[in-house]
Amino acid sequence: MTDDPADADRRGGWRSLLPVSLLVVVAGAQVTLATTAGLSPWKGGGFGMFSTTDDGGRRYVRVFVSAVERSEEISISPSLEDAARRAAVLPRDAELSRLARLVVDRERRHGRSVEAVRIETWRVEYARDTLAATTRLAREFVYRVDPTPASRS
Amino acid sequence: MWTRLPRPVHDAHDDHGVPDSVLTLTAIILLLRPLDVWWLAPFALAAACLSLLSRRVRRAPATWILVALFVAARIVVVWPLSDNHIYLLAYWCLAIGLALTSANPAATLSASSRWLLGGAFVMAVLWKAALSPDYVDGRFFRVTLLTDERFADASLVFGGLSRAEMARNRAFLEPLPEGAELLTPPPFVEPPRLRVFAAAATWGGLILEALIALTCLVPARGRLDLAGHGLLLVFCVSTYALAPVAGFGWLLATMGLARCRPHQRALRGAYVAVFILIVMYSEIPWTGVLADWAGR
Numbered sequence: 001m002t003d004d005p006a007d008a009d010r011r012g013g014w015r016s017l018l019p020v021s022l023l024v025v026v027a028g029a030q031v032t033l034a035t036t037a038g039l040s041p042w043k044g045g046g047f048g049m050f051s052t053t054d055d056g057g058r059r060y061v062r063v064f065v066s067a068v069e070r071s072e073e074i075s076i077s078p079s080l081e082d083a084a085r086r087a088a089v090l091p092r093d094a095e096l097s098r099l100a101r102l103v104v105d106r107e108r109r110h111g112r113s114v115e116a117v118r119i120e121t122w123r124v125e126y127a128r129d130t131l132a133a134t135t136r137l138a139r140e141f142v143y144r145v146d147p148t149p150a151s152r153s
Numbered sequence: 154m155w156t157r158l159p160r161p162v163h164d165a166h167d168d169h170g171v172p173d174s175v176l177t178l179t180a181i182i183l184l185l186r187p188l189d190v191w192w193l194a195p196f197a198l199a200a201a202c203l204s205l206l207s208r209r210v211r212r213a214p215a216t217w218i219l220v221a222l223f224v225a226a227r228i229v230v231v232w233p234l235s236d237n238h239i240y241l242l243a244y245w246c247l248a249i250g251l252a253l254t255s256a257n258p259a260a261t262l263s264a265s266s267r268w269l270l271g272g273a274f275v276m277a278v279l280w281k282a283a284l285s286p287d288y289v290d291g292r293f294f295r296v297t298l299l300t301d302e303r304f305a306d307a308s309l310v311f312g313g314l315s316r317a318e319m320a321r322n323r324a325f326l327e328p329l330p331e332g333a334e335l336l337t338p339p340p341f342v343e344p345p346r347l348r349v350f351a352a353a354a355t356w357g358g359l360i361l362e363a364l365i366a367l368t369c370l371v372p373a374r375g376r377l378d379l380a381g382h383g384l385l386l387v388f389c390v391s392t393y394a395l396a397p398v399a400g401f402g403w404l405l406a407t408m409g410l411a412r413c414r415p416h417q418r419a420l421r422g423a424y425v426a427v428f429i430l431i432v433m434y435s436e437i438p439w440t441g442v443l444a445d446w447a448g449r
Contacts, residue, residue: 015251016264019244023272026240031284033233041280043233045240047273048280050358050396051288053296056234090233124328126287126296131341133328 038121038138039090058124059088059138063103067113079106091121091139100143117143171249171258171411174421176211178407178428179249180204182242183220185432186400188227197223217250237273238401244269245404259411266408270385271369278363288359294351295343300326303397306440310447312347354395361388382420385409389427399435403428 023045030046033039041048042055049055061084064073076084083099100117107114121139126132183201188194200220204211224243228235248265255261281288298308299322308314314322325341365388368381385405393402410424 013255013261015255016248016261016268018251019248019265020268020272022247023240023244023269023276027272027276031279034284039233041285042237043235045228045235045237046280047237047276048285049237049277049398050297051277051280051293052285053287053293054285086232086234095233126292126326128287128290128292131292131295131326132338133326134331134333135328136331 033090033092037090037092043089053126054123056085056089060084060122061088061099062120062122063099064118064120065103065107065112065114065116066118067115070113074103074107077106087119088121091141093141096121096139096141097143100141104143104145115145117145119143171212171252171262172421173208173211174425175262175407175411176249177205178403178410178425179217179245180211182400182403182407185403188223190227190230193223193227193230212253214250214253217246217253221246221250236398236400238398238404241269241273241401241404245408262411266411267369270405270408270412271366274362274366274369278359278366281359281362288355291351291355294354295348296326298347298351298354299323304395306438306444307395308347308350309444310440311350313344314342314347318342318344358392361391379420382409382412382423386423386427390430393431393434395440397435399431402431402434406431 026045027047030039030044030048033044034041034046034048040054040056040059041052042050061076062073063076063080063084064071066072080099080102083095083102087095087099096119099119103117104114119141120137121141122135123138124133125136127134180201183197184205188197197220200210200216200223204216210216221243224239224246228239228243245266248262248269252258252262252265285293287293298304298312299319305319309316309319321339322341322343324339329335361384365381365384368377368384373381386409389402389406389409393399396402406424406428410421410428413421413424
């Protein structure tokens with residue numbers, strides 16, 4: 001414990017500044033990701049929890065697979081749930097590609113052909129006065145199994 | 154610095170030493186909310202147990218720097234799903250480890266605590282007041298009090314809703330496809346008490362957080378310093394009675410405790426009491442009991 005808080009602050013030196021420097025860097029990255037890549041403000045270390053209805057629970061993904069004579073929406077199986085949650089919270093190419101690769105692996109394990117995986121990320125929004133709730137498409141992403149992935153927003 | 158890592162530098166009874174209560178409460182936090190990655194959790198739990206049992210382990214900087222690394226690894230492994238208090242826990246354990254290597258650990262940790270609290274609350278205020286599109290206009294709490302099961306009992310007790318009205322409101326708040334409208338939408342009932350409750354939560358939370366950020370970042374002495382402690386205690390007592398994130402509350406109480414001066418015994422006792430109160434909040438469904446008692 002300290003004799004005086006103001007003196008204590010001066011004595012802290014770099015050891016007391018390093019942890020908060022990390023906090024500032026991570027929080028800055030979180031704000032950047034939230035404003036440019038659709039990261040949910042609740043996540044990522046920016047302390048945006050309890051500030052918006054745009055949390056992970058109000059985001060979801062829909063996954064569609066297509067191949068010759070096949071185009072259908074698939075349900076999110078337990079093996080895909082974790083990747084789907086990550087993709088919904090942060091719908092960047094990396095997270096969406098990871099989910100798409102898992103979908104491809106799963107489809108192939110079940111002997112089903114797949115040429116492309118289309119992922120839609122959705123979020124729920126509430127009207128300012130009436131609170132009427134609507135779903136809005138936040139991002140659409142297409143992963144082509146072969147050749148390399150392609151994306152469109 | 155590195156040669157100091159495995160061994161304690163200062164005695165707990167020395168005025169310059171970090172008080173044992175801060176270290177033991179941090180270890181208890183690790184035990185109460187274990188890291189949920191199977192290959193990390195055992196190590197963090199073992200470190201927490203050993204630090205509670207052994208004074209030497211508890212006061213060794215390496216213990217806390219290792220725990221900080223475990224927590225950071227957990228954040229990386231489950232990216233981006235970790236809650237914000239997990240980040241704060243990593244920074245806090247690092248702060249303890251670094252402070253224990255310094256010439257004046259208590260002062261260093263007190264300063265770290267002040268900066269970390271200030272940084273976290275500044276960011277929380279920034280999100281609520283400026284970056285979020287639906288906080289200041291009240292939407293966040295109006296929706297959350299109705300749709301989040303964890304707040305449901307509080308809405309019944311303090312908002313004056315009946316369970317039937319709550320169910321109808323939830324049906325109303327079910328999302329429709331963009332542009333769609335129901336011919337006969339379900340009724341939406343928002344009693345004045347619920348609007349007042351939502352507004353109090355919105356503005357009370359924001360003002361309190363802004364004041365805490367201010368008192369942490371502006372060096373204060375005497376009554377102003379005491380007022381900063383008072384605000385943090387009020388925040389913990391009021392927020393974690395309803396908010397389902399006890400881990401955050403425990404961390405804030407422990408960080409507040411680290412800022413106390415040796416002669417502030419009552420204040421230290423208040424922080425420990427608030428820590429225990431948050432344990433009670435997390436284990437006793439008191440709003441549910443009140444709702445049942447009130448016949449809601």
